[in-house]
Structure formats: C-alpha cells, structure tokens
Amino acid sequence: MNGVTGQMTPHWRRRVLDFLRSCVSSPLNAVLTAAVIALALWTLPSLVHWLLLDAVWRGTSVKDCVGHDGACWIFLRAHAGQLLYGSYPAGQRWRLAAAAVIGIATAVAAGSSTRRLGVLSIGLMLVAGSIVVGVLMVGGVAGLPFVATSLWGGIMLTVVIAAWTIVTALPLGLLLALARQSELPIISAIAGAFIDTLRGLPLVGLLFLVIVMFPLFVPPGFQTDKLARALLAFTLFNAANFAEVFRGGLQAIHRSQIEGGYSLGLPRWRVTALIVVPQVISVSIPGVINICIAIVKETTIVLILGLFDLVGVLQAGIADPDWLMSQNVRTTAYVFAALVFWPICFLLSRYGRAIERRQPMTSGVSGAGLIN
Amino acid sequence: MRGGGFGLVLQLVVLLGVVVLVVGIAHNVAANLARLGIKTGFWFLSRPAGFDVSQTLIPYGDDSTYFTVFVVALLNTLLVSLLSITVGTLLGFVLALSRSSSNGLVAATGSLYVETFRNIPLLIQLLFWYFAVVQALPAPGASFHIANLIFLNDRGLFIPSIQFGRSLGPMFGAFAAGVVLFAFMVAKGKRRWAVLPLIALPLAVGVFYRADIAWSIPQFKGFNFHGGIAMLPELLALTIGLSIYSAAFIAEIIRGGIQAVSRGQTDAAMSLGLTRWQTSRLIVIPLALRVIVPPLGAYYVVVLKNSSLGTAIAYPDLILVFAGTVLNQTAQPIEVMTMTLLTYLALGYVFSFATSVVNRQVRQ
Numbered sequence: 001m002n003g004v005t006g007q008m009t010p011h012w013r014r015r016v017l018d019f020l021r022s023c024v025s026s027p028l029n030a031v032l033t034a035a036v037i038a039l040a041l042w043t044l045p046s047l048v049h050w051l052l053l054d055a056v057w058r059g060t061s062v063k064d065c066v067g068h069d070g071a072c073w074i075f076l077r078a079h080a081g082q083l084l085y086g087s088y089p090a091g092q093r094w095r096l097a098a099a100a101v102i103g104i105a106t107a108v109a110a111g112s113s114t115r116r117l118g119v120l121s122i123g124l125m126l127v128a129g130s131i132v133v134g135v136l137m138v139g140g141v142a143g144l145p146f147v148a149t150s151l152w153g154g155i156m157l158t159v160v161i162a163a164w165t166i167v168t169a170l171p172l173g174l175l176l177a178l179a180r181q182s183e184l185p186i187i188s189a190i191a192g193a194f195i196d197t198l199r200g201l202p203l204v205g206l207l208f209l210v211i212v213m214f215p216l217f218v219p220p221g222f223q224t225d226k227l228a229r230a231l232l233a234f235t236l237f238n239a240a241n242f243a244e245v246f247r248g249g250l251q252a253i254h255r256s257q258i259e260g261g262y263s264l265g266l267p268r269w270r271v272t273a274l275i276v277v278p279q280v281i282s283v284s285i286p287g288v289i290n291i292c293i294a295i296v297k298e299t300t301i302v303l304i305l306g307l308f309d310l311v312g313v314l315q316a317g318i319a320d321p322d323w324l325m326s327q328n329v330r331t332t333a334y335v336f337a338a339l340v341f342w343p344i345c346f347l348l349s350r351y352g353r354a355i356e357r358r359q360p361m362t363s364g365v366s367g368a369g370l371i372n
Numbered sequence: 373m374r375g376g377g378f379g380l381v382l383q384l385v386v387l388l389g390v391v392v393l394v395v396g397i398a399h400n401v402a403a404n405l406a407r408l409g410i411k412t413g414f415w416f417l418s419r420p421a422g423f424d425v426s427q428t429l430i431p432y433g434d435d436s437t438y439f440t441v442f443v444v445a446l447l448n449t450l451l452v453s454l455l456s457i458t459v460g461t462l463l464g465f466v467l468a469l470s471r472s473s474s475n476g477l478v479a480a481t482g483s484l485y486v487e488t489f490r491n492i493p494l495l496i497q498l499l500f501w502y503f504a505v506v507q508a509l510p511a512p513g514a515s516f517h518i519a520n521l522i523f524l525n526d527r528g529l530f531i532p533s534i535q536f537g538r539s540l541g542p543m544f545g546a547f548a549a550g551v552v553l554f555a556f557m558v559a560k561g562k563r564r565w566a567v568l569p570l571i572a573l574p575l576a577v578g579v580f581y582r583a584d585i586a587w588s589i590p591q592f593k594g595f596n597f598h599g600g601i602a603m604l605p606e607l608l609a610l611t612i613g614l615s616i617y618s619a620a621f622i623a624e625i626i627r628g629g630i631q632a633v634s635r636g637q638t639d640a641a642m643s644l645g646l647t648r649w650q651t652s653r654l655i656v657i658p659l660a661l662r663v664i665v666p667p668l669g670a671y672y673v674v675v676l677k678n679s680s681l682g683t684a685i686a687y688p689d690l691i692l693v694f695a696g697t698v699l700n701q702t703a704q705p706i707e708v709m710t711m712t713l714l715t716y717l718a719l720g721y722v723f724s725f726a727t728s729v730v731n732r733q734v735r736q
Binding site: 018019020022023025026029032033036037039183184185186187190197200201202203204205206208209212213215216217218219220293296297298299300301303304311315318327330331334335337338341342345346349 | 379382383386387390397400401403404405407473474475476477478481487488490491492493494495496497499500503504508676677678680681683684691695696699705706709712713716717720721
C-alpha cells in the first residue's frame with residue numbers, strides 16, 4: 001500500500017515527508033531537532049535585524065550609522081568607486097569596461113570553439129585577447145594615458161589576479177605534469193623538485209620571497225613593479241598545484257589508450273597531444289575547479305603586500321578616520337567581502353561536483369587535500 | 373633509453389637552460405649584493421636583536437639574539453598551528469557526525485556550516501574575527517568572565533594556570549618518560565593500558581611535590597590582568613578563525629572516511645550480534661581511519677601553511693617576525709628567506725612523516 005501511495009505522491013512531497021519524519025524518528029533525533037530549532041530562533045532574528053531591519057540604507061556619512069545597531073550599508077555606497085576600480089583615474093574607467101567586455105568575449109569564443117579549432121589556434125586567440133586587454137588597462141600607447149598598476153584596485157584587481165593566474169598557471173601546470181611523468185629522468189627530476197618545493201611553501205612565504213628577492217635576481221637597474229612580482233608568485237605556486245591535479249589525471253588514463261595510439265603508428269608527441277592531453281583535461285576538471293576556487297580565495301592575500309584588492313580597499317576604508325566612529329562599519333565591510341566571494345566559490349564548487357557526478361571516472365582526481 | 377636521441381637532446385637543452393638560469397641569477401645576486409654592500413653569511417644570527425616580540429614562549433629579553441627570535445617565531449607558528457589543528461579536528465569530527473546524521477535537519481545544519489565557512493576566503497574570516505570581534509570586546513575592567521576564573525576582554529583571553537615551581541623539571545621528566553612508555557606499549561600492541569603511564573607518572577610526581585604546585589588565577593590589577601595564562605588577542609582571533617575554517621575541510625575528510633565503510637560491513641557486524649556501539653568501535657572506526665588518516669595528515673600541513681596568514685592581523689609568527697622584521701633590520705634577505713622557507717618545507721616533511729607512522733599503526 002505504501003508503494004502505491006509512494007508512486008502517486010509527487011516526488012518532492014515524499015521527500016519533504018521523509019525529511020520531517022527523519023527529524024523525529026527517535027528520541028535523540030527529536031531532542032536534536034529541538035536544539036537546532038532553538039539555535040535558529042536565537043540567531044536568525046538578530047541576523048535579520050542586523051542585516052536588514054536595523055541596517056542603515058540612507059545617508060552619506062558615519063553620523064547616519066551611529067546609534068543604529070545594524071549594518072552600515074552606506075559605507076559601501078560612499079566607497080563604491082574605490083571598491084570597483086581602486087584608484088584608477090575616473091576619466092579612464094571606460095577602458096576597464098572595454099577590457100572586461102573583450103576579455104569575456106575572448107574567453108567565451110575560446111571556450112565555445114574547443115571542438116572546431118586546435119589547441120594552437122585557441123592559445124593564439126587567448127594570447128591576442130590578453131594583449132588587447134593588457135594594453136587597454138596599462139595604456140601608454142595608441143593615445144591611451146599610462147595608468148600605473150599601483151593605482152589598480154578593488155574588485156577589478158581581484159579579477160585581474162584571478163584571471164591572470166588561471167590563464168597562465170593552467171598550461172604551465174599541464175606542462176609540468178607531463179614533464180614529471182615523462183620517461184626522461186632529468187626532465188622528470190627537475191619538474192618533480194619544482195612542484196614539490198613550491199607546494200611545500202605557504203603562498204605568503206612565496207610572495208615575500210618574490211617581493212624581497214626578485215629585485216636581487218635581476219640585473220642591477222632593472223625595475224619590476226610589485227603587482228607583476230605578485231602575479232609571478234601566483235602563477236608559479238598554482239602551476240605546481242595544477243600539476244598535482246593533472247598528475248592524478250595522467251595516472252587515471254589507461255595504458256591501453258597510449259599503446260593503441262602507438263600501434264596506429266602515431267609518433268610519441270602526437271599520442272601525447274591527441275590522446276593523452278584531451279583525456280587528462282576532461283578527467284581533471286573537478287580538480288582544476290577546486291584549484292580555481294582556491295585561487296579566487298587566495299587573491300585576498302595580496303592585502304599583506306600592501307596591494308589594494310577588494311579587501312585592501314575595505315581595510316583602508318575602515319581605517320579612514322571619517323568612518324571610525326561606528327563599530328558596525330567594520331563588520332559591514334567584512335560581511336560585504338564575504339557576500340562577494342561566497343556565491344562565486346559556492347557555485348564553482350557545485351559546478352565541480354556536478355561534473356564529478358556525471359563522470360564517475362573523475363572521482364579520486366578531484367584534488368582533495370590540495371584545496372586550501 | 374626510451375625517447376631515443378631526441379629525448380637526450382631535449383634533456384640536455386632543458387638542463388642547460390636551468391643551469392644558465394641559476395648561474396645568471398647567482399651572478400645578478402652577487403652583483404646586486406656588492407652594489408648594496410651586503411656581506412652574506414649567518415653570523416648575524418648571534419647578534420642581539422633588540423626589538424620586542426609580543427608573544428614569547430621561551431625567555432626573551434633585550435640581549436636575546438636573532439637566533440632566539442627565530443626560535444620564538446617558530447614556536448609561535450607551531451603553537452597556533454597545533455591549537456587550530458586540535459580545535460579544528462574536534463569541531464570537524466562533530467560536524468562530520470552531524471552531516472552523516474539520520475536527522476535531516478541536523479545534517480542540513482552541518483552542510484550549512486561547511487558550505488558557509490569553506491567558501492569564504494580565510495583572510496576575510498581572520499580580519500573579521502580580529503578587527504570586528506576580538507577588538508570590539510569590552511576593556512579589561514568590564515571583562516566577560518566565568519566564575520571570576522576565566523576572563524575575556526580586548527586584551528585577550530585569561531585562564532588560570534598551574535605554577536609548578538620546583539617540580540617543573542621532574543614533571544617534565546615524568547611526562548617525557550610517560551610518552552616513551554606510551555609509544556613503547558603501543559608498539560608492543562598493549563594499547564588498552566598505554567595511556568596509564570602517561571597519566572600515572574606525572575600524577576605521582578605531582579603528589580610528591582604537592583607543596584610546590586599552586587594555581588595561578590588571573591587578577592585585574594591596575595590596568596591589566598596578572599597571573600594565569602594570557603592568550604593574546606592576535607592568537608585568540610587566529611586560533612578561532614583558523615579552527616573554524618579548517619573544521620569545514622576536516623569534516624569533509626572525516627565524512628568521506630565514514631561513507632567509505634560499506635554498508636555490507638556494518639550489516640555483517642550487526643548480524644553477528646554486535647551492538648551498534650561495538651560495530652562503531654570495532655568495525656567502522658578502524659576501517660574509516662584507514663581512509664581518513666592520509667588526507668587528514670596532508671590537511672594538517674595546509675593548516676600549518678595557512679597559519680602564515682596570521683601576518684595580516686599582526687600575529688608574531690615566522691613570516692611576520694622573521695621574514696618581516698628581522699629581514700628589514702639585518703638586511704640579509706637571502707639568509708633570512710632561505711631559513712624561513714626551509715623551515716616550512718622541513719615542518720611539512722615532519723608532518724608527513726608523522727602521518728605515515730600513524731598510517732602504519734592504523735593499517736595493522
């Protein structure tokens with residue numbers, strides 16, 4: 001009888017009923033349910049009050065927030081320009097919009113033509129797009145005024161660091177993984193040492209290393225800017241992390257695939273390019289997404305170097321004497337930062353897990369333990 | 373050799389490239405150091421440092437050397453890592469149990485925690501705990517307190533401590549002997565009684581020296597607290613933030629281990645007449661540990677590395693004190709950075725080694 005009603009009740013209704021039944025299925029579960037409900041009743045109302053009901057939505061200065069025990073959202077409106085673009089000159093910000101459009105268009109074009117074009121054409125497309133984006137942002141040529149990277153900031157800088165790191169570290173990581181798995185002992189040893197050393201270091205340490213030591217590594221008089229040095233550290237560190245993911249992917253490929261390629265008379269490099277690499281990439285996607293999530297979260301570390309990414313701008317804003325009067329300003333700033341990063345990381349992780357579920361072969365190379 | 377002549381040429385080219393890069397860098401470094409008038413060498417380590425460190429676990433004064441600073445910073449890094457690993461693992465265990473609960477609401481609460489905290493950058497969480505929570509605590513005069521024994525205020529957390537006096541040496545010896553005996557008995561397979569010497573030996577010494585042992589309770593005098601153990605605001609915020617963040621990842625590792633024990637194993641155990649508790653203790657936990665230990669050990673290294681983010685809230689760890697202040701004061705970037713980074717690598721290897729030892733125990 002249960003089976004009959006089970007078929008007749010809609011799927012979601014049965015799930016709701018199962019859920020409710022599980023909450024009171026035993027005395028212990030009933031007690032736990034009561035405890036969770038009590039916790040929710042205790043925290044949720046004050047959260048709603050702080051975030052919405054008692055929050056300050058109108059006004060221009062900290063004086064409007066004093067006396068309200070709620071979020072001081074006007075702090076964000078007062079710093080909106082900084083939060084988006086840092087100190088990028090107001091008259092030049094159209095260049096950032098243009099760069100964003102070109103960057104997204106290039107990425108979409110490259111992503112949608114993976115079946116029609118070869119790796120080389122896609123690579124060239126990405127390089128060309130990156131150069132146009134770079135020229136637009138830095139300027140100094142074609143009548144565009146030069147904008148020093150020390151003026152870059154806000155969400156724009158966060159996006160630049162994340163995009164740069166993913167675009168550069170992915171191919172480098174794939175190369176490193178292939179080098180490490182290669183049967184050529186010297187190349188394998190060099191790649192292995194590089195990967196293991198970088199993965200053993202904290203990113204903060206590596207950033208300090210690059211910031212302090214890089215000027216010593218180059219010929220006297222050769223100037224590099226701070227952002228470029230930080231980007232170098234991000235690329236190297238995450239290339240090593242990607243290499244570790246791809247290594248798992250390489251090990252998941254069956255030997256017979258490679259031998260099949262040889263038996264068709266394909267030369268070694270074509271077996272690698274046509275049989276190994278495409279399979280490694282598709283098997284490694286969940287792991288790659290995990291590293292991408294880590295990269296998005298890591299971008300915030302540039303704060304320690306004195307660069308003004310989103311968090312850097314917020315830190316500078318709350319230290320501003322004009323906004324010191326209300327403690328709620330600080331909390332508002334951090335809650336806002338969390339609200340910016342959380343959906344990106346959450347959706348990425350959901351996407352990765354969906355792919356993992358669709359191809360069971362990928363589980364085991366999802367890079368668990370690499371994520372931080 | 374596989375790869376033939378082309379492979380050999382490729383290897384030589386890569387090797388040559390790496391050698392040229394290294395020699396080029398070495399040449400540039402030498403030229404730059406000469407230009408800046410920096411003499412390399414580790415002699416600076418024996419010079420007095422002459423600056424203050426806010427948290428020192430070993431005696432430290434005005435005449436302490438740069439090497440002492442290094443040890444102080446290293447101990448601070450280890451302290452916050454071990455604290456966060458302990459709290460994070462306990463919290464992660466509770467979360468893993470709640471996520472595997474048969475109660476849908478409890479499982480959903482566990483998921484909410486995990487999905488919330490692991491998808492917000494650690495740095496933002498640390499800044500929140502330090503600037504928005506710990507710094508917003510009341511001043512010492514208006515501390516939160518539990519029975520006037522434990523105090524929480526914007527200067528940190530103050531808890532009672534035990535003053536060992538003359539018994540400190542013997543106590544340490546008894547504890548060390550206890551650890552050795554514990555390891556020996558575990559290796560011999562007498563796990564059931566292995567904890568006994570660990571407790572009994574220090575206890576015996578404590579009873580013998582009971583006149584020298586006293587409680588030290590924090591007391592508000594003048595402007596701050598004296599006595600007891602003080603946990604600095606930076607340490608407090610870093611421990612809270614790092615533990616809460618790590619617990620989300622550790623919960624997933626532990627849950628993965630519990631799920632990996634197949635239903636058939638537990639059903640078989642129950643059908644043999646074992647109780648639920650016996651099934652958990654004898655079947656599920658030993659099997660789950662085999663899956664849990666390797667990734668958990670790897671994650672502990674991640675916690676150690678993540679503790680370096682404490683630099684952002686001025687926690688005096690290896691990066692802030694040694695790679696920061698000492699590097700700036702001594703102008704010996706090569707030596708200081710080498711020591712710092714090699715220390716992290718070495719600690720990582722120590723953690724990995726400990727993991728493999730535990731793993732071998734678990735697999736027996």
